[in-house]
Amino acid sequence: MDLTLGYWFFVVGTLALTSALGVSTWATARLLRTWRPPFNPLLQPADLLLRVVLIGLCVLLGLLSGLPAQVLGWQWPRPGAQVALGVVVGLLLALAIFASTRLLVARTGYRYYSPLLVELLAPRSRTEFVAIACALLPSVLLEELLFRSLWIGGLSPLLPQALLIGAACILFGVMHSPQGAWGMVGAALAGLLFALLFGWTQSLLLPLVAHYVVNLAQLAAAPFILAQKA
Numbered sequence: 032m033d034l035t036l037g038y039w040f041f042v043v044g045t046l047a048l049t050s051a052l053g054v055s056t057w058a059t060a061r062l063l064r065t066w067r068p069p070f071n072p073l074l075q076p077a078d079l080l081l082r083v084v085l086i087g088l089c090v091l092l093g094l095l096s097g098l099p100a101q102v103l104g105w106q107w108p109r110p111g112a113q114v115a116l117g118v119v120v121g122l123l124l125a126l127a128i129f130a131s132t133r134l135l136v137a138r139t140g141y142r143y144y145s146p147l148l149v150e151l152l153a154p155r156s157r158t159e160f161v162a163i164a165c166a167l168l169p170s171v172l173l174e175e176l177l178f179r180s181l182w183i184g185g186l187s188p189l190l191p192q193a194l195l196i197g198a199a200c201i202l203f204g205v206m207h208s209p210q211g212a213w214g215m216v217g218a219a220l221a222g223l224l225f226a227l228l229f230g231w232t233q234s235l236l237l238p239l240v241a242h243y244v245v246n247l248a249q250l251a252a253a254p255f256i257l258a259q260k261a
Contacts, residue, residue: 034188041096042189045181048088049202052177060209063147071159073152073166082169089176096185103184104235113237117228120237121244124224128217128245129252135213145211153253164247171243178203178222179229179238196226221245 072078093103100106107113135144154160182199183192204219225238 035097037095037097038188041092041181041185044088044092044095045177045185048085048092049177049182052206053202056206056208063209067147068151071152071154071163073163073170074159079166079169082173086169086173086176089173089181092181093176093185096181098185098188101233102187103180104229104233105180106234107236108232108234110236113232113234114240117237117240118244120224120228121241122248124221124241125245125248125252128221128249129255132213132217133255141211143211144213145209148209148214149249149253153250160251163250167246167250168243171239171246174203174206175225175235175239175242179225180235183226183229192230196223196230199226 093105096103132144152163154163178199182202183195186195200219200222203222204215207214207218210218221242225242228238228241229235231237
Protein backbone atom coordinates (compact mmCIF):
# COMPACT_ATOMS: atom_id res chain seq x y z
CA MET A 32 0.00 0.00 0.00
CA ASP A 33 1.08 3.60 -0.56
CA LEU A 34 2.08 5.25 2.70
CA THR A 35 0.95 8.84 3.07
CA LEU A 36 2.74 11.69 4.79
CA GLY A 37 0.16 11.43 7.56
CA TYR A 38 1.14 7.81 8.13
CA TRP A 39 4.79 8.76 8.57
CA PHE A 40 3.78 11.42 11.10
CA PHE A 41 1.89 8.61 12.85
CA VAL A 42 5.02 6.44 12.92
CA VAL A 43 7.18 9.23 14.33
CA GLY A 44 4.51 10.17 16.88
CA THR A 45 4.04 6.58 18.04
CA LEU A 46 7.78 6.04 18.50
CA ALA A 47 8.12 9.38 20.29
CA LEU A 48 5.23 8.61 22.64
CA THR A 49 6.63 5.15 23.42
CA SER A 50 10.06 6.64 24.11
CA ALA A 51 8.60 9.31 26.38
CA LEU A 52 6.67 6.73 28.41
CA GLY A 53 9.77 4.54 28.58
CA VAL A 54 11.90 7.36 29.96
CA SER A 55 9.12 8.23 32.43
CA THR A 56 8.96 4.62 33.62
CA TRP A 57 12.73 4.45 34.02
CA ALA A 58 12.77 7.71 35.99
CA THR A 59 9.89 6.51 38.18
CA ALA A 60 11.68 3.23 38.94
CA ARG A 61 14.81 5.14 40.00
CA LEU A 62 12.80 7.57 42.13
CA LEU A 63 10.94 4.82 43.94
CA ARG A 64 14.23 3.36 45.15
CA THR A 65 14.57 6.25 47.57
CA TRP A 66 11.10 7.80 47.85
CA ARG A 67 7.60 6.55 48.56
CA PRO A 68 4.65 8.80 47.60
CA PRO A 69 2.17 9.29 50.47
CA PHE A 70 -0.77 8.80 48.08
CA ASN A 71 -2.18 6.31 45.60
CA PRO A 72 -0.85 7.31 42.14
CA LEU A 73 -3.95 5.97 40.39
CA LEU A 74 -6.19 8.38 42.28
CA GLN A 75 -4.31 11.62 41.63
CA PRO A 76 -6.35 14.01 39.45
CA ALA A 77 -3.27 15.28 37.61
CA ASP A 78 -2.17 11.75 36.71
CA LEU A 79 -5.69 10.84 35.61
CA LEU A 80 -5.87 13.94 33.42
CA LEU A 81 -2.51 13.07 31.87
CA ARG A 82 -3.71 9.56 31.02
CA VAL A 83 -6.85 10.95 29.40
CA VAL A 84 -4.73 13.36 27.34
CA LEU A 85 -2.44 10.51 26.25
CA ILE A 86 -5.46 8.42 25.28
CA GLY A 87 -6.63 11.30 23.12
CA LEU A 88 -3.15 11.50 21.58
CA CYS A 89 -3.22 7.77 20.77
CA VAL A 90 -6.61 8.17 19.09
CA LEU A 91 -5.31 11.17 17.15
CA LEU A 92 -2.27 9.18 16.01
CA GLY A 93 -4.51 6.32 14.92
CA LEU A 94 -6.65 8.68 12.85
CA LEU A 95 -3.53 10.28 11.42
CA SER A 96 -2.32 6.90 10.19
CA GLY A 97 -5.23 6.70 7.77
CA LEU A 98 -5.49 2.95 8.38
CA PRO A 99 -8.85 1.14 8.38
CA ALA A 100 -10.57 0.66 11.74
CA GLN A 101 -10.17 -3.12 11.58
CA VAL A 102 -6.37 -2.82 11.27
CA LEU A 103 -6.24 -0.72 14.45
CA GLY A 104 -8.73 -2.98 16.20
CA TRP A 105 -11.28 -0.17 16.48
CA GLN A 106 -14.24 -2.44 15.84
CA TRP A 107 -16.22 -4.53 18.32
CA PRO A 108 -17.92 -7.49 16.59
CA ARG A 109 -20.02 -9.57 19.01
CA PRO A 110 -19.18 -7.32 21.99
CA GLY A 111 -21.06 -9.45 24.52
CA ALA A 112 -19.07 -12.55 23.64
CA GLN A 113 -15.82 -10.60 23.69
CA VAL A 114 -16.53 -9.13 27.12
CA ALA A 115 -17.51 -12.53 28.57
CA LEU A 116 -14.42 -14.23 27.15
CA GLY A 117 -12.25 -11.34 28.30
CA VAL A 118 -13.49 -11.74 31.87
CA VAL A 119 -12.76 -15.49 31.83
CA VAL A 120 -9.30 -15.07 30.28
CA GLY A 121 -8.49 -12.23 32.67
CA LEU A 122 -9.46 -14.22 35.76
CA LEU A 123 -7.50 -17.29 34.63
CA LEU A 124 -4.43 -15.18 33.87
CA ALA A 125 -4.73 -13.36 37.19
CA LEU A 126 -4.90 -16.73 38.98
CA ALA A 127 -1.79 -17.95 37.14
CA ILE A 128 0.13 -14.77 37.97
CA PHE A 129 -0.99 -14.89 41.61
CA ALA A 130 0.00 -18.54 42.08
CA SER A 131 3.36 -18.21 40.33
CA THR A 132 4.22 -15.01 42.22
CA ARG A 133 3.34 -16.60 45.57
CA LEU A 134 5.53 -19.59 44.71
CA LEU A 135 8.42 -17.41 43.59
CA VAL A 136 8.28 -15.23 46.70
CA ALA A 137 8.06 -18.30 48.95
CA ARG A 138 11.23 -19.72 47.40
CA THR A 139 13.36 -16.64 46.67
CA GLY A 140 11.83 -13.88 48.75
CA TYR A 141 11.64 -10.53 46.99
CA ARG A 142 14.87 -10.91 45.04
CA TYR A 143 13.16 -11.01 41.65
CA TYR A 144 9.82 -9.40 42.44
CA SER A 145 9.11 -6.02 43.98
CA PRO A 146 5.74 -5.57 45.72
CA LEU A 147 6.22 -1.81 45.82
CA LEU A 148 3.63 -0.97 43.18
CA VAL A 149 1.14 -3.33 44.78
CA GLU A 150 1.69 -1.54 48.08
CA LEU A 151 1.21 1.86 46.46
CA LEU A 152 -1.86 0.95 44.40
CA ALA A 153 -3.64 -1.46 46.77
CA PRO A 154 -7.01 -0.12 48.00
CA ARG A 155 -7.31 0.69 51.70
CA SER A 156 -11.11 0.44 51.83
CA ARG A 157 -14.11 -0.65 49.76
CA THR A 158 -14.76 2.93 48.74
CA GLU A 159 -11.19 3.31 47.55
CA PHE A 160 -11.45 0.01 45.67
CA VAL A 161 -14.40 1.38 43.68
CA ALA A 162 -12.46 4.57 42.93
CA ILE A 163 -9.42 2.55 41.84
CA ALA A 164 -11.61 0.32 39.64
CA CYS A 165 -12.79 3.44 37.82
CA ALA A 166 -9.33 5.03 37.59
CA LEU A 167 -7.82 1.79 36.32
CA LEU A 168 -9.84 1.83 33.09
CA PRO A 169 -8.06 4.79 31.40
CA SER A 170 -4.70 3.36 32.46
CA VAL A 171 -5.46 0.01 30.81
CA LEU A 172 -7.02 1.67 27.77
CA LEU A 173 -3.88 3.75 27.25
CA GLU A 174 -1.64 0.67 27.31
CA GLU A 175 -3.87 -1.28 24.95
CA LEU A 176 -4.14 1.59 22.50
CA LEU A 177 -0.39 2.07 22.41
CA PHE A 178 0.98 -1.47 22.52
CA ARG A 179 -1.74 -3.38 20.68
CA SER A 180 -3.56 -0.89 18.45
CA LEU A 181 -0.77 1.48 17.40
CA TRP A 182 2.23 -0.84 17.61
CA ILE A 183 0.85 -4.14 16.34
CA GLY A 184 -1.93 -2.79 14.15
CA GLY A 185 -0.62 0.60 13.14
CA LEU A 186 2.92 -0.45 12.26
CA SER A 187 1.84 -3.58 10.38
CA PRO A 188 2.31 -1.95 6.94
CA LEU A 189 6.03 -1.63 7.73
CA LEU A 190 7.00 -4.83 9.56
CA PRO A 191 5.81 -8.45 9.91
CA GLN A 192 3.20 -8.88 12.62
CA ALA A 193 5.29 -11.50 14.47
CA LEU A 194 8.16 -9.02 14.80
CA LEU A 195 5.80 -6.29 15.98
CA ILE A 196 4.25 -8.61 18.57
CA GLY A 197 7.68 -9.53 19.90
CA ALA A 198 8.80 -5.91 20.10
CA ALA A 199 5.54 -4.79 21.73
CA CYS A 200 5.77 -7.56 24.34
CA ILE A 201 9.34 -6.63 25.25
CA LEU A 202 8.43 -2.95 25.52
CA PHE A 203 5.34 -3.81 27.57
CA GLY A 204 7.51 -5.84 29.93
CA VAL A 205 10.10 -3.08 30.28
CA MET A 206 7.34 -0.62 31.13
CA HIS A 207 6.72 -2.73 34.26
CA SER A 208 10.32 -2.49 35.47
CA PRO A 209 9.30 -1.06 38.89
CA GLN A 210 7.94 -4.56 39.66
CA GLY A 211 11.35 -6.20 39.30
CA ALA A 212 12.57 -8.89 36.91
CA TRP A 213 9.64 -11.20 37.55
CA GLY A 214 7.18 -8.38 37.05
CA MET A 215 8.74 -7.59 33.67
CA VAL A 216 8.69 -11.24 32.56
CA GLY A 217 5.09 -11.66 33.68
CA ALA A 218 4.03 -8.45 31.93
CA ALA A 219 5.78 -9.50 28.71
CA LEU A 220 4.01 -12.88 28.72
CA ALA A 221 0.69 -11.23 29.49
CA GLY A 222 1.39 -8.80 26.67
CA LEU A 223 1.93 -11.75 24.34
CA LEU A 224 -1.45 -13.16 25.29
CA PHE A 225 -3.15 -9.78 24.77
CA ALA A 226 -1.43 -9.45 21.39
CA LEU A 227 -2.64 -12.88 20.31
CA LEU A 228 -6.18 -12.01 21.38
CA PHE A 229 -5.91 -8.77 19.43
CA GLY A 230 -4.70 -10.57 16.33
CA TRP A 231 -7.34 -13.27 16.64
CA THR A 232 -10.31 -10.90 16.88
CA GLN A 233 -8.88 -7.83 15.11
CA SER A 234 -10.56 -5.98 17.95
CA LEU A 235 -9.19 -4.11 20.95
CA LEU A 236 -12.17 -5.03 23.13
CA LEU A 237 -11.17 -8.58 24.09
CA PRO A 238 -7.59 -7.80 25.19
CA LEU A 239 -8.82 -4.60 26.87
CA VAL A 240 -11.32 -6.49 29.04
CA ALA A 241 -8.83 -9.26 29.83
CA HIS A 242 -6.15 -6.72 30.75
CA TYR A 243 -8.52 -4.74 32.95
CA VAL A 244 -9.76 -7.85 34.78
CA VAL A 245 -6.18 -9.03 35.39
CA ASN A 246 -5.12 -5.73 36.92
CA LEU A 247 -8.28 -5.38 39.00
CA ALA A 248 -7.96 -8.95 40.30
CA GLN A 249 -4.31 -8.34 41.19
CA LEU A 250 -5.25 -5.32 43.27
CA ALA A 251 -8.06 -7.25 44.93
CA ALA A 252 -5.56 -9.99 45.82
CA ALA A 253 -2.95 -7.49 47.04
CA PRO A 254 -3.46 -8.29 50.76
CA PHE A 255 -2.55 -11.95 50.13
CA ILE A 256 0.62 -10.99 48.26
CA LEU A 257 1.65 -8.46 50.89
CA ALA A 258 0.92 -10.93 53.70
CA GLN A 259 4.00 -12.90 52.63
CA LYS A 260 6.12 -9.83 53.23
CA ALA A 261 4.91 -9.40 56.79
